[in-house]
């Protein structure tokens with residue numbers, strides 16, 4: 001058995017120390033302050049060398065955590081805490097405890113109860129749990145029931161960032177229940193089969209949302225995001241999801257991927273359709289960088305208000321929103337059709353149908369620019385930290401729960417174009433194992 005699986009406590013502790021010092025030095029070199037636990041902490045960095053060292057440190061701390069507790073206790077502790085941790089975060093996010101405590105002051109349990117309209121008892125018990133996770137802190141931890149509450153770095157980050165709050169809602173509140181019924185869904189639809197069913201009507205999502213007062217009856221997560229809620233609240237989950245997508249773009253710098261995906265400058269006076277373009281965050285960046293482009297964002301109805309709120313004034317003549325279901329024939333003849341993070345949501349059958357729906361509008365030489373996640377099968381670079389690998393595997397399992405789908409490796413992406421229509425010529429494929437992003441350019445060779 002590999003010695004890698006037998007590190008001593010002190011070797012791991014030394015590794016944690018060494019990586020911590022390396023990280024501190026990187027912050028110093030970048031003239032950037034190191035994050036703290038206090039409310040005035042700087043925000044996180046998700047890119048570059050700092051990111052990689054952080055993930056190496058996360059791996060070492062995780063191993064240290066496991067062997068310091070021992071296998072049984074580490075499992076026990078994890079199982080005992082993980083669901084209450086998730087439930088408590090879900091509650092404080094849903095009821096916006098973040099804004100109930102001033103960033104530079106304190107609040108009482110009564111203040112938070114008044115602001116959130118929850119019973120004081122609930123607020124007190126939930127806060128008591130989340131302080132163990134460093135969301136909020138007591139000014140006097142020895143008397144939690146009567147102590148005042150102040151922000152920590154984590155709770156302050158959530159108070160300041162709609163995108164981060166949107167991430168909590170989407171990953172935990174929207175995706176959590178389907179993920180928790182994955183065993184039942186697998187038992188019902190895939191047990192004894194050679195492979196996972198690819199039927200989008202037989203997902204863990206569809207099972208969790210098969211009726212009833214809590215989760216309602218919805219076929220796909222998009223249906224749920226668009227239609228859950230009544231009156232003004234209808235579509236709130238989609239508007240929130242728009243915020244999550246925008247946040248992902250900001251933290252991982254995926255706008256740069258898009259700006260470099262094509263030589264947009266030499267494309268001339270070109271029209272780009274951003275298919276499934278959410279509230280337009282990518283379209284705005286693209287149009288701002290390239291005044292020669294006209295961009296039309298297509299998405300479902302509830303992304304429109306987000307688009308209208310966020311469109312910069314200077315772009316209204318060149319960027320517009322059109323409600324469009326991408327399974328229906330494409331109504332706009334354009335030079336480029338952009339699909340960013342669309343197909344990873346859908347099994348092959350649906351992905352092929354989405355590509356085929358473009359055909360009525362395609363002129364010879366029209367290009368499909370495709371930016372998506374590249375899957376893990378056989379392609380993971382073992383020199384990268386496991387926690388980076390985990391980013392990919394977590395998305396992969398989420399896709400399994402929501403869509404009975406997987407993150408595809410590069411060759412599978414090529415295959416989707418070929419199966420959709422032989423007249424799509426895949427002109428280039430660029431996959432980056434560090435970011436898990438693949439950029440594909442396909443040219444329409446039809447008449």
Ligand SMILES: C[S@@+](CC[C@H](N)C(=O)[O-])C[C@H]1O[C@@H](n2cnc3c(N)ncnc32)[C@H](O)[C@@H]1O
Pocket residue numbers: 222245246249275276277278279282298299300303324325326327339340341342345
């Ligand atoms: C994962 S998000 C990607 C959003 C955006 N392209 C980005 O990269 O940030 C998928 C998008 O597809 C949209 N979508 C889902 N089903 C759709 C459909 N049938 N027609 C049009 N858009 C759809 C969703 O509303 C959502 O905005």
